Amino acid sequence: MFNETIQNNTLSKVIKEKWTVKETKAKANQVQIPLSIAKFDLTECNTCPHNSVRQSGLFDNGDVDAKCSNNTCFKAKNKAYMEVQLSEAQERFGTVLLLTETNKADRKTVSATVVGETQYNESCEACTDRVAIMDDSITGSAWSYRRKSVH
Structure with missing residues (x-):
């Protein structure tokens, strides 16, 4: 269920533009966020009126x-x-950069594959410039920490 303002504005468009039920549902689906991508605990969402499952019988x-x-x-x-x-x-x-706030061109992945196992384990792991990058995007995985050296 959408908030009252959205429902009223949508109703006006449905009437004015003569949307079908199929068109109305498609437009609603475009602005809804799948709960399957949520990183947070969904307990509150299970009983929330804004959860589409609670409205599934409508269509x-x-x-x-x-x-x-x-x-x-x-x-x-x-x-x-x-x-x-x-x-x-x-x-x-220690230092954590957020993926959404960093420029991909500024990131250089350093891994055992890139620099060799010995170099990575003996130098890169101890590097003071090493950082973790956390994928904080809505669709990213909350646990996508990647240790990297920034050079």
């Missing part, structure tokens, strides 16, 4: 993939979860 088409229609709430929960993950990663790795 009677068997679509039971849970989606969130409250993007603001979803993003806030995701952000709070990632802040905890970032804090834990900083304790574990």
